[in-house]
Amino acid sequence: MTTPDGTTAATDESTDDAKQPGAATGLTLPGSEKKGVWRFVPEKTLPRHLLLVLLAFVGVVLLVESVSDFRVSQLATMAYYVPAVAGLTLLTGINGQISLGHGALMAVGAYTTALMLERYEGVPFTLVLVVAVVVTSLVGVLVGAAASRLHGPYLAGATLAFAVGLPGLAIYFEHTLGGEEGLRVRNLPEAPGLVQDAFFFITGNDLTAGKYRAYLAWFFALLVLFLLSNLVRSRYGRMWRAVRDDEVAAELAGIDLGRARILAFVVSAACAGVAGALLAVITRLVAPTSFTIVLSIFLLVAIVVGGLGSLTGAVLGSALLVFFIPFVTDRAVGLGLSQVQAANAAPLIFGLFLVVIMLAAPQGVVGTIRLRHLTRKAEKAMRAAQAR
Amino acid sequence: MLEVKDLTATYGPVTALDGVSLSVPQGRITAVLGANGAGKTTLLRTISGLVRPKSGSIALEGQDITRTPVETMVRRGMAHVPEGRGVIAELTVEENLRLGRMFRGGKDEAQDLEEVYRLFPPLDSRRKRSAHTLSGGERQMLVVGRALLSKPKVLLLDEPSLGLAPLVVAQIFSLVRELVDTTGLAVLLVEQNAKSALSIADTGVVLNLGKVVATDDAQRLAQDEQLRHAYLGF
Amino acid sequence: MEQFVTLTVNGVILGSVFAAFALTLVLIFRATRIINFGQGAMAMFSGFLALRTIEATGSWWLGLLVAIVSGFVIGALVERVIVRPVESGPEINAVIVTLGVFVGFVALAGILFGNQFRGFPGAFSLQGFDLVAITPNDLFKLGAVVVALLVLVVLFQLTSLGLQMRAAAFGQEVARLLGVRVSNMLTLGWALAGAFGALAGVLIASGSPISPNYMDAVVVFGFVAAVLGGLDSFVGAVVGGLVLGLTSTYVSGYVSSALPTLAALAILVVVLLVRPGGLFSSSVARKV
Numbered sequence: 001m002t003t004p005d006g007t008t009a010a011t012d013e014s015t016d017d018a019k020q021p022g023a024a025t026g027l028t029l030p031g032s033e034k035k036g037v038w039r040f041v042p043e044k045t046l047p048r049h050l051l052l053v054l055l056a057f058v059g060v061v062l063l064v065e066s067v068s069d070f071r072v073s074q075l076a077t078m079a080y081y082v083p084a085v086a087g088l089t090l091l092t093g094i095n096g097q098i099s100l101g102h103g104a105l106m107a108v109g110a111y112t113t114a115l116m117l118e119r120y121e122g123v124p125f126t127l128v129l130v131v132a133v134v135v136t137s138l139v140g141v142l143v144g145a146a147a148s149r150l151h152g153p154y155l156a157g158a159t160l161a162f163a164v165g166l167p168g169l170a171i172y173f174e175h176t177l178g179g180e181e182g183l184r185v186r187n188l189p190e191a192p193g194l195v196q197d198a199f200f201f202i203t204g205n206d207l208t209a210g211k212y213r214a215y216l217a218w219f220f221a222l223l224v225l226f227l228l229s230n231l232v233r234s235r236y237g238r239m240w241r242a243v244r245d246d247e248v249a250a251e252l253a254g255i256d257l258g259r260a261r262i263l264a265f266v267v268s269a270a271c272a273g274v275a276g277a278l279l280a281v282i283t284r285l286v287a288p289t290s291f292t293i294v295l296s297i298f299l300l301v302a303i304v305v306g307g308l309g310s311l312t313g314a315v316l317g318s319a320l321l322v323f324f325i326p327f328v329t330d331r332a333v334g335l336g337l338s339q340v341q342a343a344n345a346a347p348l349i350f351g352l353f354l355v356v357i358m359l360a361a362p363q364g365v366v367g368t369i370r371l372r373h374l375t376r377k378a379e380k381a382m383r384a385a386q387a388r
Numbered sequence: 389m390l391e392v393k394d395l396t397a398t399y400g401p402v403t404a405l406d407g408v409s410l411s412v413p414q415g416r417i418t419a420v421l422g423a424n425g426a427g428k429t430t431l432l433r434t435i436s437g438l439v440r441p442k443s444g445s446i447a448l449e450g451q452d453i454t455r456t457p458v459e460t461m462v463r464r465g466m467a468h469v470p471e472g473r474g475v476i477a478e479l480t481v482e483e484n485l486r487l488g489r490m491f492r493g494g495k496d497e498a499q500d501l502e503e504v505y506r507l508f509p510p511l512d513s514r515r516k517r518s519a520h521t522l523s524g525g526e527r528q529m530l531v532v533g534r535a536l537l538s539k540p541k542v543l544l545l546d547e548p549s550l551g552l553a554p555l556v557v558a559q560i561f562s563l564v565r566e567l568v569d570t571t572g573l574a575v576l577l578v579e580q581n582a583k584s585a586l587s588i589a590d591t592g593v594v595l596n597l598g599k600v601v602a603t604d605d606a607q608r609l610a611q612d613e614q615l616r617h618a619y620l621g622f
Numbered sequence: 623m624e625q626f627v628t629l630t631v632n633g634v635i636l637g638s639v640f641a642a643f644a645l646t647l648v649l650i651f652r653a654t655r656i657i658n659f660g661q662g663a664m665a666m667f668s669g670f671l672a673l674r675t676i677e678a679t680g681s682w683w684l685g686l687l688v689a690i691v692s693g694f695v696i697g698a699l700v701e702r703v704i705v706r707p708v709e710s711g712p713e714i715n716a717v718i719v720t721l722g723v724f725v726g727f728v729a730l731a732g733i734l735f736g737n738q739f740r741g742f743p744g745a746f747s748l749q750g751f752d753l754v755a756i757t758p759n760d761l762f763k764l765g766a767v768v769v770a771l772l773v774l775v776v777l778f779q780l781t782s783l784g785l786q787m788r789a790a791a792f793g794q795e796v797a798r799l800l801g802v803r804v805s806n807m808l809t810l811g812w813a814l815a816g817a818f819g820a821l822a823g824v825l826i827a828s829g830s831p832i833s834p835n836y837m838d839a840v841v842v843f844g845f846v847a848a849v850l851g852g853l854d855s856f857v858g859a860v861v862g863g864l865v866l867g868l869t870s871t872y873v874s875g876y877v878s879s880a881l882p883t884l885a886a887l888a889i890l891v892v893v894l895l896v897r898p899g900g901l902f903s904s905s906v907a908r909k910v
């Protein structure tokens with residue numbers, strides 16, 4: 001781990017809250033000497049992400065322990081959106097494939113989880129999760145293989161058909177999959193006694209079943225974020241971006257377009273599988289009505305808001321879905337709409353948002369954000385160079 | 389008839405036309421020559437309105453048409469046969485021609501169409517055929533016929549000889565010359581095949597990198613060996 | 623055997639409505655090379671306006687008229703205001719915009735008309751004839767689509783306006799040079815599609831309960847039908863619609879009523895992988 005010279009001498013040693021240029025890429029640009037606490041943030045990607053994730057988990061614990069039960073359930077809901085939105089960010093933002101079918105993929109993960117928990121009592125939840133991820137990934141391979149040959153509206157249309165059609169399976173296999181009413185999720189994971197005691201010891205609070213499931217969900221959500229963030233920075237991430245930006249150049253560079261796309265699809269499907277499994281355990285019910293096309297559109301809005309291609313944005317987008325929607329619904333009721341009518345307020349705003357953002361950012365959301373980001377970075381480096 | 393003054397047009401940071409001035413008189417053929425990328429096609433596209441000029445002016449019969457919308461040009465008497473000919477392949481020969489006639493107004497549509505068929509017999513025998521079945525030469529006839537149906541005062545022709553056999557090129561060029569001599573049509577002819585163009589043109593304008601490097605009587609240009617070698621490739 | 627006949631007849635009728643909807647997608651695609659995922663929601667909205675009119679005035683035909691006119695206007699407005707800015711950009715922008723239109727209109731309908739199912743009266747009697755389980759209402763649907771199709775064909779092939787629209791669709795720049803007001807033709811294309819979509823929306827609603835989501839599945843079927851036919855072919859849209867309609871009723875009747883959409887998906891995948899240009903496309907190579 002290297003700290004560049006020049007930190008001492010002329011520069012001010014006071015703690016500086018602003019993120020230093022260069023920290024994001026691990027390169028040391030002129031003017032990027034680290035000040036104060038940032039000297040302790042690792043340069044290398046893996047340890048840095050690990051640190052961020054651990055800090056995030058601590059943050060989650062602090063939050064959960066200090067808010068009402070209602071907020072806890074909202075935080076738990078956010079936990080299952082995060083992997084779904086993050087996976088979709090990878091697929092659409094970084095690899096450029098639009099999918100309206102990830103709500104249906106979440107359903108695959110959720111139903112698998114519900115069925116496994118029902119059939120195999122006593123199996124550790126982690127194993128159930130792994131099975132759900134594997135099953136969803138297999139579906140992802142199939143869908144991804146078809147999707148890899150399609151672009152733009154054809155891909156959107158095909159995944160739309162997938163999303164609208166898949167819930168039909170739940171109704172067809174009514175006996176196993178519970179039909180319209182869905183399946184109640186039984187045998188929910190519970191905290192082992194040791195963990196409960198340890199928790200009480202550390203925090204002085206009881207570890208309720210609801211809180212435990214929230215922590216469990218956030219644990220896996222952050223794990224997914226950790227894995228994805230490293231994947232995005234790896235050569236796979238570069239490969240996916242190359243395929244998105246310029247197919248011809250990528251092919252000439254030796255990248256197999258089809259394989260790259262399918263891989264991105266499978267990874268995002270796996271994330272959706274995790275999300276579905278967590279959804280099953282948090283909401284305790286899996287039914288076709290939880291996985292309509294509206295869910296897929298919400299996921300799309302979340303990634304557009306968060307800024308395509310940014311995992312931090314994925315977290316922001318998830319927060320938006322969880323906290324903004326009830327906020328809007330309440331305001332709508334306040335304006336005199338009935339409860340049922342008010343439920344439409346958030347989708348209406350999202351629809352308008354999708355339209356407006358495409359009109360306001362015609363280069364495409366990816367283009368605008370990347371352009372601004374790169375421009376800012378260049379400006380900063382220029383200023384730093386001029387300052388010396 | 390057509391006066392272009394100091395026309396400048398840019399595509400982003402690239403300057404395609406840099407202060408181009410020329411005039412296209414009635415009853416004359418003015419040829420615009422130069423290498424690929426010299427700005428010839430951009431010149432025509434800017435005159436007809438597909439491209440907005442950055443500065444400069446264009447006047448047709450004394451009226452300023454610099455920023456007139458392209459769709460109204462036909463009514464003003466300007467017909468532009470674009471690069472690549474512009475045959476609408478999915479439509480029939482007759483439908484292509486009807487489009488040319490459509491915005492002229494007046495009642496003799498059928499008669500006017502018959503005139504074009506007389507002028508170009510190959511089109512006559514293929515009236516209802518889809519335009520994509522036509523050969524290169526037939527397509528050129530189609531688009532010239534289509535342009536003429538709007539009874540233009542000025543005809544912009546972009547590389548009509550492209551991809552055509554020399555005999556066909558000669559036919560079309562001699563037809564254009566005849567029209568110009570008999571009807572007073574003004575023609576602005578863009579060509580890479582400078583030799584053929586200069587053989588029927590009255591005036592030649594040579595473009596290089598968006599600038600006019602020579603304007604002269606066509607025959608004198610054809611005899612200027614230095615110029616020919618430098619800009620025209622022969 | 624009797625079931626087969628019934629299913630086939632119903633399939634043709636359903637297919638004719640899918641065909642009408644697929645035609646609207648083709649109209650828009652030919653005009654602006656965009657697939658309008660919001661088409662179903664726009665049609666649904668017009669359908670609800672028709673319902674309100676019928677409830678207020680008692681006249682089914684006035685309701686149909688209101689739907690068609692509102693569809694025309696909505697189509698024109700959406701093209702001018704929302705789609706025009708993204709027509710020339712990357713295609714993902716248009717996808718997101720039309721999805722926004724989809725979600726927006728469904729939500730708006732929910733706010734204005736409520737989310738519960740409401741009955742939409744049939745155009746004619748809903749009582750079947752003795753011989754075949756087909757109703758006058760069904761015959762009307764078929765007839766209406768046939769008439770609409772004829773109107774389209776006459777408009778496009780025989781009128782000079784239709785010629786201008788085809789020129790604008792096939793050779794935009796050249797058409798402008800020839801004097802066609804291409805921008806107006808694009809808007810007209812969307813307006814016509816809106817009107818036809820509204821017709822399809824009313825026909826589908828006729829005699830059934832509707833909610834703001836009632837056209838969602840139709841978008842999928844219409845899309846697959848249009849792709850199957852080749853996105854720029856009217857004939858293709860009709861054939862595609864019939865194929866989808868028949869598939870839907872056969873799968874519903876012989877397998878399960880929960881699976882027609884998946885069958886449509888299967889058709890879509892096969893078409894896109896085997897013959898992406900569709901059955902009747904006039905374009906040489908379709909990049910999907």
